[in-house]
Amino acid sequence: MSVKLFIHFLKIIMRSRMEYRADFLLGMVGQILGYAANYVIVWLLLNRFTSIEGWAWPEMAFLISINVLTYAIGASFTYSPMLNLEQLMIKGDLDKYLIKPIHPFAYLIASYFNFGYIAHILISAVLLIWSLGNLNVHWGVFEFTYFLFTLLSGSMLQAGGLILIGSWSLYFMKSQFMGDLYFKIKDVINYPISAYAGVIQVVLTWMMPLAFINYYPALYLLQKEENTSLLLVPMVGPLFLFLTIVVWHRGIRQYQGAGS
Amino acid sequence: MMMKAYLAYCGKSFSKHISYRSEVWLRIFGNIVIMFIQISIWKSLAANSNDNMINMSEMVTYSIITTSVMNLLMTRVYQTIDSKLQSGDICSDLQKPISYPWYLFFEQLGTVSFQLLFNVVPSILIALLLFGVQLPEASHIFPFLLSLLVAMVISFLIGYLVALIAFWFLTTFALNWTLGALMTIFSGVFVPIWFFNPYWAKLASFLPFQYLGYIPSAIYLGKLEQPYLILIQGCGWIASLLFVVNLLWWKAIKRLIVQGG
Numbered sequence: 235m236s237v238k239l240f241i242h243f244l245k246i247i248m249r250s251r252m253e254y255r256a257d258f259l260l261g262m263v264g265q266i267l268g269y270a271a272n273y274v275i276v277w278l279l280l281n282r283f284t285s286i287e288g289w290a291w292p293e294m295a296f297l298i299s300i301n302v303l304t305y306a307i308g309a310s311f312t313y314s315p316m317l318n319l320e321q322l323m324i325k326g327d328l329d330k331y332l333i334k335p336i337h338p339f340a341y342l343i344a345s346y347f348n349f350g351y352i353a354h355i356l357i358s359a360v361l362l363i364w365s366l367g368n369l370n371v372h373w374g375v376f377e378f379t380y381f382l383f384t385l386l387s388g389s390m391l392q393a394g395g396l397i398l399i400g401s402w403s404l405y406f407m408k409s410q411f412m413g414d415l416y417f418k419i420k421d422v423i424n425y426p427i428s429a430y431a432g433v434i435q436v437v438l439t440w441m442m443p444l445a446f447i448n449y450y451p452a453l454y455l456l457q458k459e460e461n462t463s464l465l466l467v468p469m470v471g472p473l474f475l476f477l478t479i480v481v482w483h484r485g486i487r488q489y490q491g492a493g494s
Numbered sequence: 495m496m497m498k499a500y501l502a503y504c505g506k507s508f509s510k511h512i513s514y515r516s517e518v519w520l521r522i523f524g525n526i527v528i529m530f531i532q533i534s535i536w537k538s539l540a541a542n543s544n545d546n547m548i549n550m551s552e553m554v555t556y557s558i559i560t561t562s563v564m565n566l567l568m569t570r571v572y573q574t575i576d577s578k579l580q581s582g583d584i585c586s587d588l589q590k591p592i593s594y595p596w597y598l599f600f601e602q603l604g605t606v607s608f609q610l611l612f613n614v615v616p617s618i619l620i621a622l623l624l625f626g627v628q629l630p631e632a633s634h635i636f637p638f639l640l641s642l643l644v645a646m647v648i649s650f651l652i653g654y655l656v657a658l659i660a661f662w663f664l665t666t667f668a669l670n671w672t673l674g675a676l677m678t679i680f681s682g683v684f685v686p687i688w689f690f691n692p693y694w695a696k697l698a699s700f701l702p703f704q705y706l707g708y709i710p711s712a713i714y715l716g717k718l719e720q721p722y723l724i725l726i727q728g729c730g731w732i733a734s735l736l737f738v739v740n741l742l743w744w745k746a747i748k749r750l751i752v753q754g755g
Binding site for chain 1: 516517520523524527528530531534535537538539542543547663665667668669670671672674675676678679684685689690691694
């Protein structure tokens with residue numbers, strides 16, 4: 235799919251979204267409140283206890299903001315297509331995406347692009363910038379480049395996680411509860427993973443590599459750990475995304491229709 | 495006579511959930527994950543704070559209770575109404591010779607009974623093995639059970655209020671997020687209100703959300719000096735919410751717009 239065609243899709247989606255402008259704005263306000271509450275609760279906690287695992291409030295705000303921001307970017311692309319896949323299969327609408335002369339995966343992603351994450355991006359960006367101003371870290375060109383690449387890599391990890399949920403429905407027809415479960419689990423990385431038992435840290439690093447979204451990049455950027463292997467962190471996202479797309483394609487190849 | 499019809503709705507919604515049994519394990523797992531996160535954070539905080547501000551066995555129990563109570567709340571009643579507003583099904587519901595709010599309440603009761611049996615009880619048993627729970631003093635048991643009842647009724651009324659406001663907005667999306675925000679902070683589901691700073695603690699004490707998690711847990715742990723007084727205040731909240739809800743109901747029903755249907 236060409237970039238031009240992709241942008242054409244986005245224009246159409248934007249136009250239909252703006253039909254309900256008041257709804258859209260009201261929804262944004264609600265979402266900002268929802269995420270603000272997550273920050274407030276951590277702030278209240280740190281008001282009392284000053285730090286979690288040696289992470290003070292600005293550092294915690296930094297950690298949480300990277301999680302929310304990368305999620306917003308990743309989910310804009312993959313949330314709607316992947317979470318709607320189950321319904322598409324049940325109704326037999328998925329076949330439509332398979333028989334057009336466009337690459338099915340790209341077609342699906344483009345036609346379900348979600349503009350609804352503007353609120354997430356707003357609040358996380360504001361807190362991210364605020365936290366950077368209140369952190370005592372020196373940032374050169376290298377750190378800044380590293381930061382941008384970790385955001386990119388984090389977004390890919392978040393997008394990939396959602397692709398795996400979509401793939402689950404290709405193999406097993408149902409994925410709703412996997413989605414629900416994922417949303418309960420994914421906020422574990424709002425806290426430094428060193429707070430969890432060793433086994434969980436291993437799981438979050440090697441099995442469900444959520445810790446690469448924000449924890450490991452933050453370790454390096456906030457100069458909490460001198461470890462050159464942390465420089466490899468931005469490679470994890472692209473690798474993970476590639477693997478999840480392969481899994482998705484394998485799923486689609488053995489997809490037989492839901493018999494509808 | 496009437497009661498029989500309501501109980502039938504209650505049973506119907508209970509058995510509807512039975513047919514989605516496969517999700518039960520994932521729900522239990524989800525509960526354990528939430529408890530695990532909270533308990534890990536408290537452990538870490540307790541290990542790093544120099545004075546004895548955190549009583550670990552207390553916090554473990556607190557987390558298990560609030561997480562469990564969350565599964566017994568009826569705030570989600572607005573989702574039922576929302577989908578019926580969207581589909582137009584609400585018309586046939588309103589024509590039935592039953593009181594609509596009571597019908598909704600009993601439907602929720604069926605859901606909650608299912609959650610209690612297949613979600614909360616197993617979650618608590620597993621949590622008992624994994625984390626351990628402090629047993630309550632005998633004198634706390636009765637007010638604790640009462641507080642659960644108050645929690646359910648207040649949560650139902652709040653959910654119902656949201657649904658009624660949706661008659662004006664025609665969507666619950668924004669309200670859903672706002673309610674989530676208020677619950678996250680003021681129900682004390684993670685951070686108990688006794689750890690809030692004075693300003694926020696004051697704010698929390700002026701809102702009904704504290705009854706949806708904090709108060710039951712605090713009563714269980716014997717943290718409240720006069721639990722019965724607090725519960726009477728909870729009944730005050732129930733009365734005021736009932737008043738508002740009834741007022742809105744009469745206004746809402748007059749301007750009911752069914753979209754397409």
